[in-house]
Amino acid sequence: MSPRAAWRLEAMGFEKVYEYAAGEEDWAAAGLPLEGSSASVPRIGDLVRTPVPLAELDETVADVNGRIDEEWDTVIVVNDQDVVLGRLYRTQLDEDPGATVKDVMQEGPSTFRPNVSASEMHEYMRKHDLETALVTTSEGVLVGLVTLEDVEKASGRSS
């Protein structure tokens, strides 16, 4: 639709016409401002917890354990652009301290866009028995972590 609109405006004589081809979906997935009757629905982009513990591929398990708080049972592996590469859980952090993050991490974890509604996320997390979920942009850049507790409160539901 937008290509036709852009061409039509040019045909009318407008000279500075641009087409945002990726559209509203791209904008919403980046967690950027929206308006409208459904824009006020709670979304996971508003619920993310930051900062979250991070690790790099070539670190050792000992390096990571040495600097994260006991309260965290997950660490997110990112590159220097904060693109998510993997995830470590407590079970992996309790393994060989000399192992590298790259060797023990869970590769390609599931991620969710900031515009996913809290109720939709709650349904997914309950179905898949998740306590936390990773939120990233459509380019894979880490936004933060949402917890089951937070999406429950936001969606007005309980486990």
Added chain:
Amino acid sequence: MPEIVSRERVQDLLSHGAQLVDVLPEDEYAEQHIAGAVSIPLKELDQAAASQLDPARPIIVYCWDYQ
């Protein structure tokens, strides 16, 4: 030929006074649209509807995705 722009370029253009036009049907616009966008559904995009736009300022049109 209209230039296809990225999200970042849209933000830059908007910061410099560009006009944002949502060409989806009106009910979809009412449900959700990019903040600050005006609604001119594609089916209604004629000279009269376009007269609300300032020809001196850049215009960015969008719909849901690559439709």
